[in-house]
Amino acid sequence: MRSVMMYGPGDVRTEEREPPGIIEPTDAIIRLSATCICGSDLWPYRGEEPLFRTPQAMGHEYVGVVEQIGSDVKNVTVGDFVVGSFVASDNTCDICLAGYQSRCRHNVMMGSIGTQAELARIPLADGTLVATPGQPDRDLIPSLLAASDVLGTGWYAATAAGAGPGRSIAVVGDGAVGLSAILAAKLLGTERIIAFSRHPDRQTLASAFGATDIVEERGDAGAARVKELTEGYGAHGTAEAVGTQESMWQAIHSTRPGGYVGYVGVSHGVELDGLQLFFSSVHLHGGPAPVRHYLPELIQLIWDGSIDPGRVFDLTLPIEDASEGYRAMDERRATKVLLTF
Amino acid sequence: MRSVMMYGPGDVRTEEREPPGIIEPTDAIIRLSATCICGSDLWPYRGEEPLFRTPQAMGHEYVGVVEQIGSDVKNVTVGDFVVGSFVASDNTCDICLAGYQSRCRHNVMMGSIGTQAELARIPLADGTLVATPGQPDRDLIPSLLAASDVLGTGWYAATAAGAGPGRSIAVVGDGAVGLSAILAAKLLGTERIIAFSRHPDRQTLASAFGATDIVEERGDAGAARVKELTEGYGAHGTAEAVGTQESMWQAIHSTRPGGYVGYVGVSHGVELDGLQLFFSSVHLHGGPAPVRHYLPELIQLIWDGSIDPGRVFDLTLPIEDASEGYRAMDERRATKVLLTF
Numbered sequence: 001m002r003s004v005m006m007y008g009p010g011d012v013r014t015e016e017r018e019p020p021g022i023i024e025p026t027d028a029i030i031r032l033s034a035t036c037i038c039g040s041d042l043w044p045y046r047g048e049e050p051l052f053r054t055p056q057a058m059g060h061e062y063v064g065v066v067e068q069i070g071s072d073v074k075n076v077t078v079g080d081f082v083v084g085s086f087v088a089s090d091n092t093c094d095i096c097l098a099g100y101q102s103r104c105r106h107n108v109m110m111g112s113i114g115t116q117a118e119l120a121r122i123p124l125a126d127g128t129l130v131a132t133p134g135q136p137d138r139d140l141i142p143s144l145l146a147a148s149d150v151l152g153t154g155w156y157a158a159t160a161a162g163a164g165p166g167r168s169i170a171v172v173g174d175g176a177v178g179l180s181a182i183l184a185a186k187l188l189g190t191e192r193i194i195a196f197s198r199h200p201d202r203q204t205l206a207s208a209f210g211a212t213d214i215v216e217e218r219g220d221a222g223a224a225r226v227k228e229l230t231e232g233y234g235a236h237g238t239a240e241a242v243g244t245q246e247s248m249w250q251a252i253h254s255t256r257p258g259g260y261v262g263y264v265g266v267s268h269g270v271e272l273d274g275l276q277l278f279f280s281s282v283h284l285h286g287g288p289a290p291v292r293h294y295l296p297e298l299i300q301l302i303w304d305g306s307i308d309p310g311r312v313f314d315l316t317l318p319i320e321d322a323s324e325g326y327r328a329m330d331e332r333r334a335t336k337v338l339l340t341f
Numbered sequence: 342m343r344s345v346m347m348y349g350p351g352d353v354r355t356e357e358r359e360p361p362g363i364i365e366p367t368d369a370i371i372r373l374s375a376t377c378i379c380g381s382d383l384w385p386y387r388g389e390e391p392l393f394r395t396p397q398a399m400g401h402e403y404v405g406v407v408e409q410i411g412s413d414v415k416n417v418t419v420g421d422f423v424v425g426s427f428v429a430s431d432n433t434c435d436i437c438l439a440g441y442q443s444r445c446r447h448n449v450m451m452g453s454i455g456t457q458a459e460l461a462r463i464p465l466a467d468g469t470l471v472a473t474p475g476q477p478d479r480d481l482i483p484s485l486l487a488a489s490d491v492l493g494t495g496w497y498a499a500t501a502a503g504a505g506p507g508r509s510i511a512v513v514g515d516g517a518v519g520l521s522a523i524l525a526a527k528l529l530g531t532e533r534i535i536a537f538s539r540h541p542d543r544q545t546l547a548s549a550f551g552a553t554d555i556v557e558e559r560g561d562a563g564a565a566r567v568k569e570l571t572e573g574y575g576a577h578g579t580a581e582a583v584g585t586q587e588s589m590w591q592a593i594h595s596t597r598p599g600g601y602v603g604y605v606g607v608s609h610g611v612e613l614d615g616l617q618l619f620f621s622s623v624h625l626h627g628g629p630a631p632v633r634h635y636l637p638e639l640i641q642l643i644w645d646g647s648i649d650p651g652r653v654f655d656l657t658l659p660i661e662d663a664s665e666g667y668r669a670m671d672e673r674r675a676t677k678v679l680l681t682f
Contacts, residue, residue, distance in 0.1 A: 094574055095598050103598030103622045105573075232446075233435055248615065257436050257444030257628070263619070270615025274589065274608030281444045281628035287598070287619045 004116035004322040005055040009047035012323040020121035025072040028125035032064040035116045037337045039175045057114025060086035061148040075126040082129040085291035086149045091127030101292035130295045142310025143302045151309040152291030154180025160262025160285040161237030168192040170254045173241030174202040176312040176336040181239040186210025223253035257281035313338040345457035345663040346396040350388035353664040361462035366413040369466035373405040376457045378678045380516045398455025401427040402489040416467040423470040426632035427490045432468030442633035471636045483651025484643045492650040493632030494605045495521025501603025501626040502578030509533040511595045514582030515543040517653040517677040522580040527551025564594035598622035654679040
């Protein structure tokens with residue numbers, strides 16, 4: 001089968017590799033309908049994060065049709081169209097039951113398996129996979145694929161930021177996750193949504209997804225602008241979707257005391273000064289998003305046409321051209337790249 | 342009037358100084374019935390935090406009788422017995438209304454005024470002071486004084502840690518605030534309360550206040566012990582009442598993913614690694630406690646005899662002997678020192 005492999009920074013190749021088989025009786029094998037490149041895939045691509053192994057099978061987002069199931073799998077069956085999260089989870093341990101499936105006691109990071117491929121093994125299939133109400137129309141595929149990570153991650157960030165009626169929510173990061181957080185905040189009834197963005201195309205999509213204000217300043221200047229827009233208090237909450245030192249403090253300083261910061265950008269080089277954090281008095285919550293928790297609701301919203309998160313994909317390429325997809329995202333020529341077979 | 346002044350590390354003196362007068366029409370002057378030394382007063386005493394000025398009038402906890410009010414003060418009157426928080430607040434701004442009076446838009450830190458004295462000026466008296474239902478019996482004074490800071494701070498930590506029925510709550514720190522957090526967790530109905538403590542006297546009080554388990558290990562060994570006690574998951578929440586690098590990670594690592602860390606120890610030298618925090622998946626919330634928010638409820642609980650937080654005072658000295666009080670707390674011969682006039 002065709003699979004995207006990374007050999008080192010900047011070196012991505014589409015190659016033939018052995019198709020996966022069932023290993024555990026709780027596994028399923030799915031045939032992907034489409035896959036995609038994540039902003040977090042750019043960290044190793046830029047040499048800012050080591051590869052687990054060389055070469056590494058890339059990808060952790062997936063939608064597709066169940067092709068084979070292990071003997072213990074009961075919740076999905078061959079032929080089902082399914083969506084899963086970037087973390088496989090049993091959905092039965094106390095952590096899962098509390099809504100934190102991404103930190104399941106038996107969690108498996110799908111990035112360690114690689115889903116930028118025609119087929120993928122999904123561990124803990126009963127807990128991980130959610131079947132759609134039927135076979136989706138082709139034009140729903142991008143939105144369902146977005147639900148696998150960026151939509152669910154943005155949703156979590158917006159929720160952790162306290163999005164809802166009467167609230168002002170700032171969003172740091174105008175990539176696919178930040179844009180999805182805007183969409184989520186809007187759907188959750190947020191009164192005012194302040195998007196940080198300097199990129200005209202992304203500003204347009206931010207507004208289409210529900211942003212009421214666009215702030216081009218960054219860092220403390222950006223936070224000061226949010227305070228101006230909120231009677232001097234700061235936003236009720238801020239969704240952070242970048243993961244750098246600057247973006248974390250931009251989020252914290254944009255938020256009023258007692259407010260909420262939902263951070264989902266994977267931290268790179270972040271060190272938070274305890275005393276500054278102490279006197280910020282914010283609620284700080286985030287980490288790998290428990291996408292599985294939100295999947296049933298998100299799939300239904302997509303199925304009903306209530307949301308169209310697939311709009312974050314602004315470049316579609318055949319999997320053979322994955323390396324061009326990585327380049328386009330690295331150079332910010334594309335927000336998010338869909339790969340087809 | 343007699344007042345406790347700090348001239349530098351280890352140098353505390355009780356001296357005569359000019360009594361305060363009304364400055365703003367929103368001020369009140371109170372005659373203190375008792376005052377006390379806070380664990381946070383030990384930071385400058387140990388030279389680990391600079392003084393604002395030299396000498397510095399010490400203290401930020403207070404109860405007493407209103408002696409004079411400014412022309413705009415309406416909610417308290419001369420003769421009222423009052424309790425206030427260590428942060429003066431207007432109790433009308435959006436931050437106060439959201440329950441974060443310690444970060445009031447117009448907040449005044451009482452430590453900048455000094456309440457280890459016979460009289461004290463209380464800014465924003467209408468927002469800051471809460472009158473008791475009547476003149477208290479002498480034996481209620483220690484508990485009402487505890488409400489001014491340590492009880493309210495412990496309460497906030499326990500609340501931020503998610504204390505309540507069905508929950509397991511760990512408490513890092515066996516000083517007056519940590520002990521108060523145990524008392525709060527108990528009153529909030531917490532099923533299991535795990536106290537970190539190595540000090541026999543404090544272990545006894547921790548158990549009296551409601552601790553169900555005592556853990557003597559610290560750091561990662563302490564966190565591992567909490568995991569053992571909670572089916573491998575970690576506590577549902579942890580109250581942190583120390584403020585060091587070790588205590589913060591001990592709290593975070595004692596808490597399960599998706600759990601809650603309520604931290605109220607003023608941070609000293611804390612730097613939180615972003616990636617570790619990210620993958621902890623905890624809710625992190627704390628800062629200077631909005632004691633004013635809890636005061637009406639706490640005063641009533643004390644008035645009714647439902648709680649006896651004054652037990653954290655294990656040494657009472659006349660204000661002339663304040664320097665001995667500081668020494669006793671510094672050397673951990675006393676948990677918390679009450680000063681009388």
